[in-house]
Amino acid sequence: MKVKQKLREAVDLLYSCGRAGPEAYSRLLLECFRTVDADQARRLQSHMRLHSFAPDSTFFHNRFLQIYAKSGYVSDAQHLFERMSHRDLFSWNAMLSAYSKSGSVDDLLSLFNQMPTHDTVSYNTTIAGLVGHGCCEKAFEFLNRMQGEGFVPTEHTHVSVLNACSQLLDLKRGRQIHGWITARNLKENLFVWNSLIDMYARCGELDLARWLFDRMVTRNIVLWNSMIHGYLRNGQPKKCLELFHDMRFSGVNPDLVTVSSILGALLQIGSIAEADKVFRGIEKRDKVCWTTMIAGHAQNGKEEDALTLFTEMLLDDVRPDGFTISSVVSVSARLASLDRGKVLHGKAVILGLEGDLLVSSALIDMYSKCGDTTDARIVFKLMPTRNVVSWNALIVGYAQNGLDQEALVLYESMLKEKLTPDHITFVGVLSACSHAGLIECGQRYFHSISEQHGMKPTLDHYTCMINLLGRSGYMKEAVDTIQGMPEEPNSLIWSTLLFVSALNKDVQHGELAARHLFELDPLDASPYIVLSNMYAASGRWDGVASLRSLMKDRNIRKIAAYSSIEIDNKVHKFVSDDRTHPQRDKIYDKLNGLIKKLQEAGFAPNTKLVLHDVSEEEKFESICYHSEKLALSFGLISKPLGTIPIRIVKNIRVCGDCHLFMKFVSTITQRSIVLRDSNRFHHFDNGQCSCRDYW
Numbered sequence: 010m011k012v013k014q015k016l017r018e019a020v021d022l023l024y025s026c027g028r029a030g031p032e033a034y035s036r037l038l039l040e041c042f043r044t045v046d047a048d049q050a051r052r053l054q055s056h057m058r059l060h061s062f063a064p065d066s067t068f069f070h071n072r073f074l075q076i077y078a079k080s081g082y083v084s085d086a087q088h089l090f091e092r093m094s095h096r097d098l099f100s101w102n103a104m105l106s107a108y109s110k111s112g113s114v115d116d117l118l119s120l121f122n123q124m125p126t127h128d129t130v131s132y133n134t135t136i137a138g139l140v141g142h143g144c145c146e147k148a149f150e151f152l153n154r155m156q157g158e159g160f161v162p163t164e165h166t167h168v169s170v171l172n173a174c175s176q177l178l179d180l181k182r183g184r185q186i187h188g189w190i191t192a193r194n195l196k197e198n199l200f201v202w203n204s205l206i207d208m209y210a211r212c213g214e215l216d217l218a219r220w221l222f223d224r225m226v227t228r229n230i231v232l233w234n235s236m237i238h239g240y241l242r243n244g245q246p247k248k249c250l251e252l253f254h255d256m257r258f259s260g261v262n263p264d265l266v267t268v269s270s271i272l273g274a275l276l277q278i279g280s281i282a283e284a285d286k287v288f289r290g291i292e293k294r295d296k297v298c299w300t301t302m303i304a305g306h307a308q309n310g311k312e313e314d315a316l317t318l319f320t321e322m323l324l325d326d327v328r329p330d331g332f333t334i335s336s337v338v339s340v341s342a343r344l345a346s347l348d349r350g351k352v353l354h355g356k357a358v359i360l361g362l363e364g365d366l367l368v369s370s371a372l373i374d375m376y377s378k379c380g381d382t383t384d385a386r387i388v389f390k391l392m393p394t395r396n397v398v399s400w401n402a403l404i405v406g407y408a409q410n411g412l413d414q415e416a417l418v419l420y421e422s423m424l425k426e427k428l429t430p431d432h433i434t435f436v437g438v439l440s441a442c443s444h445a446g447l448i449e450c451g452q453r454y455f456h457s458i459s460e461q462h463g464m465k466p467t468l469d470h471y472t473c474m475i476n477l478l479g480r481s482g483y484m485k486e487a488v489d490t491i492q493g494m495p496e497e498p499n500s501l502i503w504s505t506l507l508f509v510s511a512l513n514k515d516v517q518h519g520e521l522a523a524r525h526l527f528e529l530d531p532l533d534a535s536p537y538i539v540l541s542n543m544y545a546a547s548g549r550w551d552g553v554a555s556l557r558s559l560m561k562d563r564n565i566r567k568i569a570a571y572s573s574i575e576i577d578n579k580v581h582k583f584v585s586d587d588r589t590h591p592q593r594d595k596i597y598d599k600l601n602g603l604i605k606k607l608q609e610a611g612f613a614p615n616t617k618l619v620l621h622d623v624s625e626e627e628k629f630e631s632i633c634y635h636s637e638k639l640a641l642s643f644g645l646i647s648k649p650l651g652t653i654p655i656r657i658v659k660n661i662r663v664c665g666d667c668h669l670f671m672k673f674v675s676t677i678t679q680r681s682i683v684l685r686d687s688n689r690f691h692h693f694d695n696g697q698c699s700c701r702d703y704w
């Protein structure tokens with residue numbers, strides 16, 4: 010810092026005394042070069058121009074070029090390079106290195122092709138640039154060309170191409186390069202060795218990586234980190250922790266990179282308390298540590314803690330990056346907490362991260378999951394650049410919220426922008442078709458996956474198709490689709506078939522689907538309940554009874570259904586018949602009042618859906634106090650006025666009676682209700698639901 014300060018003062022002095030001699034300029038230039046201070050170099054250059062000091066020395070210009078290249082000042086470098094009357098190989102290589110570090114791949118390649126001659130440095134710089142930009146195949150092309158022209162790859166070349174192998178997870182080529190290195194006896198170079206271990210660790214060859222690691226005589230910290238991180242990435246947190254103990258035993262002090270891996274390892278094995286202890290013990294916590302902790306807590310279902318950690322991080326004056334913000338935005342999406350999601354959106358704007366691809370896509374997803382497609386669309390429109398993830402977020406968001414036409418229109422504009430859809434795009438597109446009952450359209454899109462886009466349809470895509478066919482009553486076609494699948498159908502496929510069988514009151518296919526589900530997961534309660542409801546609806550009480558005894562024998566319990574609602578930044582959870590809430594009396598008064606109005610309007614609760622052969626009265630009770638009804642009543646008493654929709658989240662599919670109830674309440678209270686169940690969104694407005702009664 011002090012050196013930079015002195016240099017700055019020296020250039021200030023130069024400006025105050027006018028023209029200087031060649032020695033002064035060279036001394037200052039040398040100092041700029043030594044400290045890689047591009048700002049002072051810029052000032053120096055303009056001073057020289059101002060005083061018409063124009064040494065026709067390529068040496069002078071090359072030094073400037075190198076400073077700009079190293080600092081990523083591409084346009085300064087370009088400007089200078091274009092005006093140079095004489096360029097030597099050194100100048101060309103310096104310009105290449107500027108493009109390689111911070112320019113575009115096109116500029117890099119076109120400069121390489123313009124060069125009158127190349128040397129090893131030109132090749133190494135270009136290969137490193139290509140790998141840095143993720144163009145790994147192109148880098149291998151250049152490696153071949155380099156060898157074809159008789160240049161011998163150096164240690165720099167090996168480091169770059171090994172990194173390319175790591176990126177591509179190309180073990181075959183990685184081994185080949187390892188062979189060359191051994192043959193050329195380069196094993197003493199720490200950087201090469203480190204890239205080699207990193208490559209093996211990334212490609213999942215941990216034993217080999219470890220074997221190389223153990224043979225190293227000197228192990229610096231970077232190697233330990235590569236190996237520790239390799240175990241972590243390959244889902245071996247225990248090995249990761251063991252190696253960490255070895256590292257401490259060898260007297261190597263961990264740095265923040267090590268600690269972040271250790272935190273990640275602890276959180277992967279669910280040792281949250283242990284991770285907390287390590288984390289609190291770190292003296293200076295950086296962004297990576299904080300983000301690891303936040304993401305780890307979120308993954309372990311500790312959403313509230315993740316959000317608290319984020320607040321602490323801000324108080325600790327650590328600046329979050331796009332990854333941190335997108336993690337917490339996803340947490341608020343999972344909690345369907347629009348209030349907090351909006352606060353985080355504000356934070357992203359303040360931090361200048363609003364345009365970040367990760368952040369914007371997380372925001373679109375969050376607004377969609379909270380049922381607020383208007384704001385999701387605004388975020389999308391404002392994005393300076395968009396990738397397939399951003400498009401997917403809005404397409405899927407539209408589809409989940411019943412805006413099926415909008416989802417399909419968006420997909421068509423995505424194709425017009427020449428973006429390649431991926432498998433998530435098609436999940437959005439096909440589920441939009443299936444909600445809207447667009448059979449032909451859905452089949453066309455389904456076939457386009459393999460025919461136009463060269464991908465294999467996934468189980469998710471098949472699920473959408475079975476849903477689409479089944480919902481429209483084409484049960485035979487749905488079963489044919491399952492039979493035509495190239496892979497074994499999983500439980501998602503069968504539960505979709507079961508669900509559409511229930512919609513069509515098709516007991517025969519329902520039994521087929523349930524049989525498969527009982528085999529795949531004998532302890533999952535839902536197929537028993539759905540089938541039993543189907544039997545009940547068709548009056549087959551013998552079937553109901555036999556399923557009940559089966560459930561009893563196998564000791565299967567229903568998963569506890571619950572609904573949650575957020576009021577003033579606090580999430581309130583309700584189970585069926587819940588009497589634990591402090592405001593329970595008011596809630597039940599409100600609910601009973603609404604039920605009475607509903608009955609007066611001529612609606613009787615649909616008790617056919619209840620799985621018990623209990624008396625009508627009892628059935629009536631249990632269905633009236635389903636958790637989503639309690640959450641809705643609490644929402645109405647907490648926010649009696651206003652135009653903001655009441656937002657409820659339910660962990661399983663909403664039942665038919667509650668669905669009808671929501672539609673009715675949206676009419677008599679003139680309030681919008683957004684209900685997110687395990688399957689989709691329901692926007693209730695004026696007696697109508699966005700799902701058009703298909704869910």
Ligand code: ZN
Pocket residue numbers: 632635663664665666667668
């Ligand atoms: Zn219900």
Ligand code: ZN
Pocket residue numbers: 668690691692698699700701702703704
């Ligand atoms: Zn609905």
